[in-house]
Amino acid sequence: MNDLISYLGRFHPVILHLPIGSFILTFLLAGLNFFKKNYSEKSIELGLGFSFFSAVITSILGFILFKTGEYQYDSIKIHLILGIVSTLMIGLIWMVYIQKKSPNFFMVLFFLAVVLLSLTGHFGGIITHGEQYLQFPKKENEEAFNLLDKDSLKLYDEVIVEILDKKCVPCHNSTKQKGGLAMHTRDAIIKGGENGAIFFKGDTEKSKLTKYPKLPTDHKMHMPPSGRPQLSNEEIYLIDYWVNNGANFENKIVMSEPELIKNLKILFPQKELSANPPKLKDIKNLIEKKFRLEVVSHASNLITAKFMGKLMDRSSVDALLKIKDQLIELNVSDVVFEKYFFEKLSKFSRLEKLKLQNSAVENKDLEFLFGIPLKWINLSGTKINFEGLKLLSSHPKLKKIYATHIASKPMAKDELLSSSKIEYFFRLDNDFTEMQELQNPILEVEKNLFLDSINVRFSTIGIKGNKIHYTLDGSEPDSLSDLYNNKITIYNSSKLKAKSFKNGWIESQITQSEFFKVKTKIADFNFETTSKDYFNGTEAKGNYYYRLFDFSIGNENFFSDYKRYLPFDSKLIFSIDIAEKTELKEIILSCANNIDRGVMHPKSVKIFAKGENHKFELIGSKTFPREKSKIFKKLFVIPINHKNQTNLKLEIEKYEFPKWHPRLNDANKTNDKTWLFMDELLLM
């Protein structure tokens, strides 16, 4: 046939609107005229004539279109016959109207013709738009959401079909077969078009199915043709993927490739699951029954629940059943419940996550889990054992099982893993950490000096079965040394050393402290020189001097223990009254030293006692050579020749800076004074 004529055939879908429009308008006018007689009969005559004329042209064009061979006779048969009949009918009505025979008969005919014309249009529409066109939109398939939750999917059925239906089938179907190609069934796709197969397994270069969409859009073979909805990059990727993987219609593929998953995700965005809203009455009842509920999101009515009580009785389970269509997650860990709960469990048709840890669940209860779409379950701390897990491993939906009360035995674990795709969480292996060292015991003592005896305690810190062994003679404690139990009572001056021990742990470092039994307390004291603040040089206000007699010894780092020390930047002279009449052997000064900070130990000490003649007499003196080490804490012992005198006087001189010390070379000379830091005086 002539190209021009066949080209004209394409105007059929446009021209066909003329007869339909004009005929219906004329029908309207004729109807009004039938009742009111106020419209010009001439216009009705003209309308009918025009309708007939345009109907004839439409029919001819339609026939030409059919003859081009794009459409099968079978599929357009009804439309073709109806079209011709309608055209003739319009002509008949036109004739009848001109003769003005019977208005009633005319109106009946007219009505019939409108029905015929509508039918023609409908069947014509099916040819171009497909049979599904007028179907009410279907609800979104829930499977589409689950697509990405699957481990594997039938790529053709679940993905490729969706793409082809949307983008190819509108022009390649049972009724319309551009290029002789139909793509609405598997067979049709396999059969290919007039130029042969459209795909070759594993060859995306050769396959037209994958090649044509990638051609430039202005290329004449580009598919879908320009103006039609195009394939997206993801769709192209997925069709390529299908062809590359053998273009199989049946096989399932494993969802493992990230690129595949990524493209699927974009193409099938996850829609939120939703459910019908529950009754508020039921919800309020559940809250009263100690369930803590939460709605998953604004867009859904799915609910997560946690039972907050200790005992979940039958009525609570019944209350929960009221939201069985909404409940997606349930936490009944540490809860006591009856078997009844498990018997009803299969009713929860949406339940995906179940927390059962530390509950009374047993192996035989697990069968009740099979009816529900459970993906996640925590069974830690229950009686469930390997047998139970084996049973559960055939659950169709389960993905994660927590059972951390079970130590993972390699053998049994393999058995489980090979039989299912479930991820198991057992008790952690011990190989994560090496042996850890215990913390040393922490001493809880205020004082290091005592008169008769002193109780020493260790603060208990959070590890069970931690044993503390100690010695009082200065030797290193081991696991055979005395065991600490609640307290240690010390009666004599001693050096306490203690360590923590525990099986499976490395023993701790040593904690040590020295305790001194002194002869007597001090009743009163009087300082002739004043203590000053180390940091700003101001005179100590208030009664800080007791620090020397408070029975507690500071540690080496006097900055962190500043409150235990009494600092002096001059010679120290003071007198004391002893509480009891007793004979002392020696006097001990406890002092810190830190040469960089300007804190120096005593150089010489003189001790006087007031005898019966009320005069102070020298009863002991000692000079200490300067220590080499820079930072230390030391006891300086001065033996005395004491005869029960109660009133003593001490004169202590400290060391000045050695010549090399940077502070001496300081131009301002503001900081060239040394300090004596003393924290305790011991009367032994």
Added chain:
Amino acid sequence: MDEIHKYFSNINRRHFLKNLGFGIGGIAMGSLFNQLGSGNSQTLHDILNRGELKLPHFAAKAKKIIYLFQSGGPSQFELFDYKPKLIQFKGQDIPESVHGGQRLTGFTSSQKNLPLAGSVFNFKQYGESRAWVSELMPYLSKVVDDLCFIKSMHTEAINHDPAITFFQTGSQQAGRPSFGSWMSYGLGSLNDNLPSFIVLLSRGKSNPNAQPLYSRLWGNGFLSSLHQGVRFRSGKEPVLYLKNPDGVSRLDRRKMLDHLAELNHNQHEMFGDPEIMNRIEQHEMAYRMQTSVPEVMNISDEPDHILKMYGSDSLIPGTFASNCILARRLIEKDVRFVQLYHTGWDQHGNLPKQIKGQAKDVDQASAALIKDLKQRGLLDETLVVWGGEFGRTSFSQGVLTDDNYGRDHHPRTFTMFMAGAGVKAGMTYGETDDFGYNIVKDPVHVHDLQATILKLFGIDHEKMTYKYQGRRFRLTDVHGKVINDILS
């Protein structure tokens, strides 16, 4: 609309009865009024979801979060961001083309040379994900397949306080609500007996004199004071003033609170200030915390192998490790937001020695926390975030020697990691250039991270707003885009 609702529900039944003194008719009217106010329009979400905004907007992947904030700005170059070029070009000045005249802090702006400094610590790849981790993090390197590293973090602030404030509140200036407060406001609490936002602090042992942290970092800003973070201390009294004074029994306390609540109710009816109701609620919470806090803070019931896993530090209260165990315990008790701060990551000088100590403080416990959450099934619903407020420079601050150097603040690049609910495991996102100085791929701004974390909690960060002083505020201000590529 909300404000009208609040107004109407404030005029409640009791108010109505008292003020009008109606009899039975009054009761009827009162209940009618109440229904008009809120009763009829009540939806499922109104009843069940506890946040002021009744969120989430969409289904959440994460329900809880543990944010392990590494305060001070940990050096990415010694921990996670492996840069062999810095070792190769050690001592050479950083090229002008790389640092591009970026502003420096006062510490280094007067420095004549900016010599590149490579890490003195060795790096290796670990796990199936082949993630680079330095030898300072031997335990974290065992769990890399659970982590999602973001190597392309960047921020706007260059000094500690504004940078931390920016991370925690979305603004460099103090005064906005903190992250945890926003969450509490939007989503509400998951439990009744503990605050929904709890803060635990620890100090780096190698750098105990680090910058202090301010309690406003967990403040509620302009949000209701119910949403402020509560700091739990180590030691005998985790929450100050929680204990009953000597001689006061729990029953006495109950009676006292009841009377006090009555007085507060009267006051509220007179003035209608919502903070009065908040105060009542806080008193009640404190009362419940008298029993819930000692229970959760007592780690003596932790089994041996758990303590061992977190390391022996976990036995000393107030350490990072012990706080990590507490964090897990709080998460088990359905606390929404647990924020840990570990200070001392500010290595301007003496970096190799100090960072070694810092890493030792946190490495084992951080890894153990992730493992522990995972084995308990908690990692499926809990997000763990680990990172500081900014990174450190690839050049040395101060003199560079073979075994000693320092690094200055660097807001342009740093590394963080996340793990758990909704985040891709075993992933590294973003890239920095060979000098680690600029981002070359997939930058993640602080606001982006905030938006992403909110997304994991089912929150649209653009919709979670609070109207204050005439405009709506957001955690992400007017910025932030969700990094979808790291979401699973």
